[in-house]
Structures are given as C-alpha cells and as structure tokens.
Amino acid sequence: MGVIDEVKQRTDIVEVVSQYTALKKAGRTFRALCPFHSEKHPSFFVYPEQQSWHCFGACNTGGDIFSFVMKKEGIDFGDALRLLAQKAGVTIPSRFEPEAGKEERERLYQINQAAAQYFHNLLLNSAVGERARGYFASRGLSPKTIADFQLGFSLNSWDALKQYLMERGYAESELLAAGLVIEAEAGGTHDRFRNRLMFPIQDIRGRIVGFGARVLDDSLPKYLNSPQTLIFDKSSCLYGINLAAAAIKQQNLVVIVEGYMDVITAHQNGFSNVVASMGTSVTEKQVGTLKRLTKNVALALDADAAGEEATLRAIGYENTLEAEAKVIILPKGKDPDNVIKEDVKIWQNLLEEALPIVDYTFNMVTAELDLTTAKGQTLAVEKLASIIGKIKDPVRQAHYVQKVARLTDKSVHTIEAVISSLKPSPVRHKAQEPNQEAFTRALRLISSSPVEEYCLALLLQHPELKGRNEGLSPEYFENSENREIFTAWQQANDLSSLKDGLDPAIWEHLDSLKTRSLPANQIEQKYANCVLRLREKFLRSLEVKRAGVLALEAESGGTAAELAKLEEQGIEVSVQLGEVFAQKARRGQEQRR
Numbered sequence: 001m002g003v004i005d006e007v008k009q010r011t012d013i014v015e016v017v018s019q020y021t022a023l024k025k026a027g028r029t030f031r032a033l034c035p036f037h038s039e040k041h042p043s044f045f046v047y048p049e050q051q052s053w054h055c056f057g058a059c060n061t062g063g064d065i066f067s068f069v070m071k072k073e074g075i076d077f078g079d080a081l082r083l084l085a086q087k088a089g090v091t092i093p094s095r096f097e098p099e100a101g102k103e104e105r106e107r108l109y110q111i112n113q114a115a116a117q118y119f120h121n122l123l124l125n126s127a128v129g130e131r132a133r134g135y136f137a138s139r140g141l142s143p144k145t146i147a148d149f150q151l152g153f154s155l156n157s158w159d160a161l162k163q164y165l166m167e168r169g170y171a172e173s174e175l176l177a178a179g180l181v182i183e184a185e186a187g188g189t190h191d192r193f194r195n196r197l198m199f200p201i202q203d204i205r206g207r208i209v210g211f212g213a214r215v216l217d218d219s220l221p222k223y224l225n226s227p228q229t230l231i232f233d234k235s236s237c238l239y240g241i242n243l244a245a246a247a248i249k250q251q252n253l254v255v256i257v258e259g260y261m262d263v264i265t266a267h268q269n270g271f272s273n274v275v276a277s278m279g280t281s282v283t284e285k286q287v288g289t290l291k292r293l294t295k296n297v298a299l300a301l302d303a304d305a306a307g308e309e310a311t312l313r314a315i316g317y318e319n320t321l322e323a324e325a326k327v328i329i330l331p332k333g334k335d336p337d338n339v340i341k342e343d344v345k346i347w348q349n350l351l352e353e354a355l356p357i358v359d360y361t362f363n364m365v366t367a368e369l370d371l372t373t374a375k376g377q378t379l380a381v382e383k384l385a386s387i388i389g390k391i392k393d394p395v396r397q398a399h400y401v402q403k404v405a406r407l408t409d410k411s412v413h414t415i416e417a418v419i420s421s422l423k424p425s426p427v428r429h430k431a432q433e434p435n436q437e438a439f440t441r442a443l444r445l446i447s448s449s450p451v452e453e454y455c456l457a458l459l460l461q462h463p464e465l466k467g468r469n470e471g472l473s474p475e476y477f478e479n480s481e482n483r484e485i486f487t488a489w490q491q492a493n494d495l496s497s498l499k500d501g502l503d504p505a506i507w508e509h510l511d512s513l514k515t516r517s518l519p520a521n522q523i524e525q526k527y528a529n530c531v532l533r534l535r536e537k538f539l540r541s542l543e544v545k546r547a548g549v550l551a552l553e554a555e556s557g558g559t560a561a562e563l564a565k566l567e568e569q570g571i572e573v574s575v576q577l578g579e580v581f582a583q584k585a586r587r588g589q590e591q592r593r
C-alpha cells in the first residue's frame with residue numbers, strides 16, 4: 001500500500017473536518033456551516049461512507065480529505081499529505097521528501113559514511129578487532145568481500161564513535177538524527193552500537209542509509225538496526241542492492257534472501273543478483289524498487305516458512321510486479337549461506353528448480369489431501385480458491401482456475417463461483433479484526449477509482465490525446481492524487497516534465513499509471529468513453545448528495561429560497577446527466593454501425 005493510501009486508511013474525514021467547523025449528524029451525513037464561505041444556514045456536508053465533503057452553498061464544490069485540508073490551510077497536496085500523515089502517525093519515506101530537507105539528508109549520508117569508515121578501519125587494523133576478524137574469517141569471507149560490503153566493528157565503548165565524529169565537526173544533535181547515538185535515561189547521549197559486527201546498509205546509489213549490527217557473543221539482541229531516520233526506512237531498504245542492481249538487471253532476475261550473511265556469501269560465490277529484505281517479509285516498497293530492475297523475483301524461503309500465508313503475501317508482490325514470483329525452497333534448517341558454502345551446485349539446482357509460488361502451494365495443499373474423495377476435493381477447492389482469488393492478472397487467474405478444476409474434477413464454472421463467493425469479505429485475519437472498519441474503508445477507497453486511473457493511464461501513455469477536448473474537468477477526479485496528476489497533465493507542455501509539477505509522494509502512483517498495460521487500439525474512442533463514464537459518475541454522485549440535502553431541508557423546514565436553489569442545482573445536474581445519456585446512446589449507435 002502506498003503512503004497516500006495509508007494516510008487515507010488511518011484518517012477519518014469527520015474527525016479532521018470537525019477540527020475546523022462544528023459538525024452535526026444528519027442521517028448518514030454530517031452537516032456544518034461551510035468553513036470556506038460565510039453563511040448562516042449550513043450547506044456544507046461530510047460523507048463518512050465515501051470519506052468526502054461537499055458544499056452546496058456559494059462554493060458548490062467538494063472533494064476528499066486532501067482537497068479539504070489543501071483548501072482550508074491554503075497548502076499544496078504534498079503539504080496536506082504531510083500534515084495528515086503526521087496526525088495519523090504515518091511516516092513519509094525520506095525519498096518522498098521535497099528538496100527542502102536535502103542538505104540535512106546529505107549531512108546524514110556523510111555522517112554515516114564517516115562512521116562506516118571508522119568501523120571498517122577498526123575491523124581491519126585495531127588490536128581489539130581481532131575477534132571480529134576471526135568471526136568473518138570463520139565464515140569464510142575474503143578481504144575483497146569485507147571491503148566490498150564495507151564491513152566493520154564497533155568498540156565496546158559508550159562514546160568512542162561519538163568522540164570520533166564530534167572531533168570531525170559533527171554536532172551531537174546530528175549524531176542523534178543519524179541514529180548513531182541514543183539519549184540515555186540519565187541524560188546525555190551514548191553510542192548505539194557497541195562491541196558489534198557492523199553491516200552498513202546502502203541504498204541503490206551506494207549511499208549509507210543506516211547500519212545493521214550483530215553481537216559477537218551471546219548477548220541480546222543478536223541483531224540491532226539503525227532506527228528510522230530521515231534517510232533510513234527499514235521497509236524500503238534492500239541489503240546489497242547497490243552491489244546487486246547491475247546483475248539483477250543483466251540476469252533479469254532477483255533472488256531475495258533473509259540475512260546479511262546470505263547476501264554476502266552469495267555475492268562472494270558469484271551470485272550477484274541476491275539481496276535481503278530487512279525483515280521476514282518483503283514489503284510493497286521493496287518490490288517497487290525491484291520492479292524498476294526486473295519483474296522476475298525468486299524468494300528463498302525456509303521450508304517451514306513457505307506456508308499459505310507466505311503465498312498470500314507473495315501474491316501481493318505479484319500483483320505489484322504484474323508478474324509471477326517464484327520460490328526457492330531451502331532444505332530444512334538451512335539458510336542460503338549454509339547451502340552455498342556446502343556446495344554451490346546445490347544452490348544452483350535450487351535456483352533452477354524454483355517454482356511459481358502458486359504452483360508450489362498447489363503441490364503442498366494437494367499433497368496433504370486425498371483428491372479421490374469428495375471431502376478432499378472440497379477442501380482443496382476451498383484452500384486453493386482463496387489463493388487464486390487474490391491473483392489480479394485475469395490470464396493467470398484463469399490458468400489456475402482451470403488447474404484446480406482439473407485437480408478436483410469440478411467444472412471451471414464451479415471454481416469461479418467459489419472464488420466470487422469469497423470476494424466480498426476481505427482477508428479475515430485475527431490481527432486485523434479491530435481494524436476491520438479502517439480496512440474496509442481503505443479497500444473501498446483504493447478500489448473506488450479504477451475509471452479515474454484508467455483515464456489517467458490513457459492520457460499519460462498517449463500524448464496525442466492532449467489535443468482532444470472532451471470536457472474532462474479536475475472535479476471529476478474524486479481522489480486528490482488523481483486530481484493532482486490530471487491538473488499537472490493539463491499544465492505540462494511535455495509529458496516528460498510532468499514530475500516537476502508534482503509532489504514526490506505522488507511519483508510512485510504516477511509511475512504505476514505510466515506503466516500500466518493498456519489495450520492498444522481505438523485509443524481515442526476509449527478515452528472519450530472514459531470521460532463520459534467519469535462525468536456520469538460525478539453527476540450521479542452529486543445528484544444523490546443533493547437529493548439527500550433536499551430531503552433534510554424539507555424535513556427541517558428550510559427557507560423557500562434555499563429549497564429553490566437546491567431544486568435549481570438539481571435541474572442543472574439532470575440536464576447534464578441527460579446529455580451524458582444522449583452521448584452514450586450516440587456512441588452505442590456509432591459502434592454498432
């Protein structure tokens with residue numbers, strides 16, 4: 001899920017708007033005196049179900065949570081996003097930060113680089129580094145590998161690094177911001193990493209964004225990472241990506257493992273397309289980074305970890321990648337580090353035998369069941385249908401529907417019926433239950449704009465549409481991020497300069513629209529149809545809202561003038577809707593001809 005969707009999911013428009021104007025519940029809506037224009041009679045409405053707002057008074061406009069905050073605070077989309085993110089406790093990844101924090105970030109990269117050099121030097125040259133050198137030697141690492149990964153060692157001291165860096169002109173506050181020192185309870189600060197093996201974590205450009213650190217003895221925690229900082233967001237990092245990127249692109253395949261040592265050993269043995277996720281599960285953000293290099297992902301999974309849950313997660317990656325994810329099943333109790341060191345050939349075989357994760361799950365599920373019995377067949381359909389239902393690519397989904405049908409001796413139609421019966425209820429998971437409401441809201445918000453996105457994808461991929469005036473208006477886009485992209489598109493002379501006019505937080509969304517696969521023919525016609533659908537959607541939604549207000553007004557004895565004005569707006573909307581229907585009918589006739 002992107003950061004924009006995350007903010008939407010965690011934000012309630014009723015709560016936000018009520019900080020600016022007193023909302024009163026009115027049926028399924030909330031109404032208030034409009035916070036944008038002065039009025040005595042409330043004509044401003046908030047719709048919790050759609051998470052939207054509308055003013056039927058002088059403003060005669062509406063939108064979502066972002067457009068509300070933008071309008072109210074007089075700020076742009078990016079600032080509204082950051083404001084709401086802060087309130088909702090969502091961290092905006094540093095790569096989305098605008099240029100404003102650039103110097104500060106540069107400084108943090110420098111500090112990390114200086115710290116990495118310090119740790120690396122201690123590992124190579126200090127007497128106390130002997131044990132650390134012994135450890136890496138026992139794991140079979142060559143001097144070249146140690147240099148390539150800039151491995152290091154931190155002293156068993158409370159302030160060695162702090163002193164070293166402060167002598168080089170870095171302020172204590174900067175060391176704190178970099179996460180290299182921590183505030184002590186008794187006051188003051190001390191080194192975060194003490195007596196540990198140091199693994200600098202680099203971004204794809206080779207800048208050190210943070211550190212992973214491992215103990216040399218049995219003390220706990222065994223692994224310690226840099227905290228979240230302006231430049232370090234664990235969920236978007238991939239260990240080894242700076243050294244792996246070229247190979248990933250060249251081989252058109254990335255192998256994702258779990259541990260630092262797995263990556264290092266793989267690289268030392270010539271498997272340079274290997275990176276590690278920074279936790280047990282791969283995040284959408286990490287998949288997003290990899291997507292720019294390759295669509296082919298293979299996950300190295302422990303036999304025990306490769307359950308149905310892992311499959312469901314992997315299907316999430318597949319949907320993001322718009323490609324298939326494969327799985328490399330490791331021998332029980334072994335990690336890639338062990339396997340590669342034992343015999344490079346075994347690893348090579350595992351790579352060659354990697355199965356698409358859905359196929360692997362099929363094998364697992366069916367191996368446990370007796371498919372000659374009705375009970376076994378039913379269980380198999382249940383288990384597999386829930387997995388197939390998550391696959392977004394219709395071609396791949398159809399392929400697996402057929403496979404289940406064959407395996408269980410059922411008709412394709414039956415399997416499809418089971419899948420669609422599963423659809424309305426989102427993944428039920430214990431941990432998600434308290435958050436179910438927010439979850440459904442997020443799903444609805446995310447899924448509520450396919451026409452908007454389709455329309456934008458057409459515009460972004462077909463510059464020739466720029467000259468066509470189909471009367472598309474920014475207001476037709478309910479989602480602010482889509483509205484932003486459309487407005488930027490309207491203003492840009494050249495599609496390549498589109499990003500300049502957009503907040504970096506929207507770039508990811510923009511890129512996904514630019515690369516979405518679209519039908520290749522009859523583009524102009526598709527675009528015109530799309531605009532009609534958007535206009536119809538907009539007008540219908542407006543009409544439902546207006547009718548609701550009218551009913552409320554009639555009930556509460558609104559003044560004749562107000563009622564008349566709403567009626568008038570209603571007539572205007574019906575006229576426009578009538579035009580849409582007429583156009584649609586004309587189109588239909590043309591297409592039949």
Ligand SMILES: [Zn+2]
Pocket residue numbers: 034035036037044055056057058059060
């Ligand atoms: Zn207003």
